[in-house]
Amino acid sequence: MAYTLGIDIGTYETKGVLVDETGRIHAQAARGHEMLVPEPGWAEHRPEEDWWGDFVNVSQTILRESGVDPAEIKAVACSAIGPCMLPVDAAGSPLMNGVLYGVDGRAEAEVRELSERIGEETIITRCGNALTSQSVGPKILWLQRHRPEIFAQTTHILTSTSFLVQRLTGEVVIDHYTAANFSPLYDVATQNWTDDLADDIVGLDKLPRLLWSNEIAGEITAKAAAETGLAPGTPVTAGTIDAAAEAFSVGVDGPGDMMMMYGSTIFIILRAQSRVADARIWYAPWLFEGEHASMAGLATSGTLTHWFRDQFAPDLPKESAFPTLAAEAAGSPPGANGLLMLPYFSGERTPIHDVHAKGALFGLNLTHSRGDIYRALIEGIAYGTRHVTETFAELGQSPTRLLAVGGGTKNALWLQATSDITGIDQIVCEKTVGASYGDAFLAALAVGLVSRADIAAWNPPQQVITAQSDPAYDTSYALFRRLYEQTKDIAREIGA
Structure with a gap:
């Protein structure tokens, strides 16, 4: 039997699921955490404890309760809340708490300034989205202006999913679906990073490598295997934001x-x-x-x-x-x-x-x-x-x-x-397991265990409201x- 593992980091809870190639669930686990609100309008997570710590705990629990040999897990995919903003140093260590998605409005002044400077219509045309509290670009500019000592130490700007993938594989990647929320740094026409709308936010070399969610980002390292219990060399997908994985799960x-x-x-x-x-x-x-x-x-x-x-x-x-x-x-x-x-x-x-x-x-x-x-x-x-x-x-x-x-x-x-x-x-x-189940399917898709049409058999409709x-x-x-x-x-x- 071939298995895939999906783990999702939510706002208040991490969930994981181990699934075989027919979609049958063999084990599940969950672990709660808190959203920090250090100031009104701010929202944060602790990446070591709430993201990586939860991932390790949930993966170990699933392996223990399922009794499945880690070598039988053919691929791993993760998703997480997003888009988030997390600066890390050269070793991949977080330099501060992760700044959460649109519920964090700390960069309002930067949103307004960039919108006025670039022009809202130009931003929508080039980036696909107006700048809002959901946008990561203004939050990076906020970091540069309000935490210059942290910005100076920053090697990469990650989001929640890319932080997990980096811990698992050593690769610094991000999927296109998530990257589109980094306005004004992502061009939807070229589907690539750009700094020609605002070259004063961050160097493009500090942004992750772009992949599609059905692509393999790398393999689980020996260090990550020792922490999680997963087998070294297991393929890991690029991942995505939790909502996208949740959508695919149904x-x-x-x-x-x-x-x-x-x-x-x-x-x-x-x-x-x-x-x-x-x-x-x-x-x-x-x-x-x-x-x-x-x-x-x-x-x-x-x-x-x-x-x-x-x-x-x-x-x-x-x-x-x-x-x-x-x-x-x-x-x-x-x-x-x-x-x-x-x-x-x-x-x-x-x-x-x-x-x-x-x-x-x-x-x-x-x-x-x-x-x-x-x-x-x-x-x-x-x-x-x-x-x-x-x-x-x-x-x-x-x-x-x-x-x-x-x-x-x-x-x-x-x-x-x-x-x-x-x-x-x-x-x-x-x-209704949600994003972790979608992750498990995307992992199976990435290594050829299923086709996209198989999701209908994995999770058929049950009720109509x-x-x-x-x-x-x-x-x-x-x-x-x-x-x-x-x-x-x-x-x-x-x-x-």
């Missing part, structure tokens, strides 16, 4: 397929027929050469449900808190008895790209219950999701099918509210949009 492969990932954030990927250029959403080459993807993401989703549980349901055991809260919310009608929540607790990413946006709960009176508030929270996330799907529709990019994945798919209330509010049916596949129209949602959605517009100036002043 069969998002053909044009028109869309993934809705219910995780710490809502993340959406559409396999597009061609490149779409619009400042409200993101673009990247897909995992394979010659293919395209359009993306969008909220800033806080599952993170918000965890915050609510911890702050407003301390009376509930953690293992049963979410089902209890969902049951309470089910007793509240659509529209949450007149409550509206803006879910912008870490600013917001697409489509408004407002790092100053704030969370808000509006419409409270003395009759409201915890269930009403939790329902308003779920609906607020779903209204933010509808704002995204409407943006795709305006661009002529409505999905032909939508596949849901992630831990949030266990929340039936959230799933149904999202379908009802967006008006889109959702398919839930048999396995059918959208049910409710006028209350249309009314509340219109008010939701107005509430943001009428309070955004107040939110900015509060932030100042």
